[in-house]
Amino acid sequence: MREPEIVVVGAGIAGLTAAFCLQQAGKKLVVLEGAGRSGGRVHSFSGNAPKSVRFDVGPTWVWPRWQPHVQRWLGDLSVRPFAQFETGDAILDGFGPQVTRQPLPGQDGIARLSGGPTSIVEAIEQRLEPGTVRLDSEVVAIETKENDLRVHLRDGAVARCATAILATPLRIAVERIRIEALDPRLSGVMLQTPTWMAQHAKAVILFKTPFWRDRGLSGRVASRIGPLVEIHDHSPENAELGALFGFVGWPAKDRQQDPETLEAEIRRQLVRCFGADAARVERVILHDWALEPLICSQADIAKPPEHPDVGPDLLRQGHLDDRLWFAVSETSDVSPGLIEGALVAGQTAAQRILSKR
Numbered sequence: 626m627r628e629p630e631i632v633v634v635g636a637g638i639a640g641l642t643a644a645f646c647l648q649q650a651g652k653k654l655v656v657l658e659g660a661g662r663s664g665g666r667v668h669s670f671s672g673n674a675p676k677s678v679r680f681d682v683g684p685t686w687v688w689p690r691w692q693p694h695v696q697r698w699l700g701d702l703s704v705r706p707f708a709q710f711e712t713g714d715a716i717l718d719g720f721g722p723q724v725t726r727q728p729l730p731g732q733d734g735i736a737r738l739s740g741g742p743t744s745i746v747e748a749i750e751q752r753l754e755p756g757t758v759r760l761d762s763e764v765v766a767i768e769t770k771e772n773d774l775r776v777h778l779r780d781g782a783v784a785r786c787a788t789a790i791l792a793t794p795l796r797i798a799v800e801r802i803r804i805e806a807l808d809p810r811l812s813g814v815m816l817q818t819p820t821w822m823a824q825h826a827k828a829v830i831l832f833k834t835p836f837w838r839d840r841g842l843s844g845r846v847a848s849r850i851g852p853l854v855e856i857h858d859h860s861p862e863n864a865e866l867g868a869l870f871g872f873v874g875w876p877a878k879d880r881q882q883d884p885e886t887l888e889a890e891i892r893r894q895l896v897r898c899f900g901a902d903a904a905r906v907e908r909v910i911l912h913d914w915a916l917e918p919l920i921c922s923q924a925d926i927a928k929p930p931e932h933p934d935v936g937p938d939l940l941r942q943g944h945l946d947d948r949l950w951f952a953v954s955e956t957s958d959v960s961p962g963l964i965e966g967a968l969v970a971g972q973t974a975a976q977r978i979l980s981k982r
């Protein structure tokens with residue numbers, strides 16, 4: 626491997642943003658991604674739908690009206706937001722003997738992205754020099770040697786660099802990467818920081834049409850009995866076909882033991898909530914993030930899901946004599962855990978590295 630000045634570990638939005646900002650400033654770098662695709666928690670499928678239509682099994686929403694960094698990056702990257710469909714009633718499931726409907730209190734400013742959040746990943750990658758991102762390159766150790774860092778890959782390759790940015794979930798870094806001489810106070814904070822949504826599973830259900838809209842329904846369901854505890858309309862912007870998505874309420878162990886029963890129960894729930902037309906499902910896409918070894922740590926599985934707070938400055942400072950930095954959404958002091966946090970974390974790490982050298 627040719628010696629880069631900077632190694633970024635992880636090609637989620639944060640790692641890619643850091644790489645983009647540093648390349649813009651003329652730095653020589655490589656992004657090492659352990660998985661066979663970039664994007665990290667951003668992931669989508671097209672199925673048989675037209676190529677421009679994507680269904681998100683990771684994040685879906687941004688709130689550009691309330692998220693100035695998202696607004697600016699979307700403008701810079703030419704990614705277009707559109708409003709989440711919220712017109713019509715919501716359905717309450719399991720709040721009484723029968724499902725009931727009631728007017729939906731919409732969420733001010735909630736938006737989806739044309740092409741989904743994958744468009745952000747693609748837009749940044751297109752702006753990187755060719756060959757910057759190397760897939761299937763899991764980092765297993767980082768050590769200091771002769772004033773440099775040595776980044777060890779699972780396949781035995783070693784990259785030498787002056788600076789490394791860990792753009793992986795913090796708990797994953799502690800559990801899976803041996804980092805020489807890491808301050809125990811820092812590794813304690815990293816282990817305490819939950820990776821937002823890492824232990825969740827999401828289902829996307831495709832139909833020929835968004836038939837619920839014709840009945841004055843928004844597609845929104847709040848359920849106390851599940852399996853989907855929240856359901857939302859996820860149809861393409863022009864409604865050329867119908868899609869719903871939902872968050873699975875079953876614990877990871879149960880849904881992994883019996884995915885067939887889970888899917889059957891989801892289908893039953895949809896008919897209960899939306900009537901007989903909901904039986905005409907074209908496809909169910911289930912994605913279980915708890916099964917992703919480079920996203921969901923043992924600590925995330927063992928502990929109840931939590932939204933990360935803004936963590937201490939320790940997470941935004943340089944370590945090992947300013948040679949090691951962190952840049953994952955959960956390190957951000959703005960919207961930690963969210964897409965906005967990932968953009969800010971990547972940009973902040975890049976700016977701080979540039980200000981030191």
Ligand SMILES: Cc1cc2nc3c(=O)[nH]c(=O)nc-3n(C[C@H](O)[C@H](O)[C@H](O)COP(=O)(O)OP(=O)(O)OC[C@H]3O[C@@H](n4cnc5c(N)ncnc54)[C@H](O)[C@@H]3O)c2cc1C
Binds near residue numbers: 665683685825954966
């Ligand atoms: C189901 C779900 C729904 C969500 N909904 C929303 C939403 O609606 N709105 C919102 O704003 N946010 C949402 N989020 C959160 C959002 O996805 C994240 O904030 C954002 O994608 C994090 O990006 P990141 O780059 O910081 O980290 P990640 O996307 O986690 O990227 C980390 C990368 O590091 C790689 N990696 C890990 N270990 C190694 C290693 N040892 N070597 C090399 N590479 C490694 C991983 O493979 C991954 O690609 C959701 C997340 C999920 C899972």
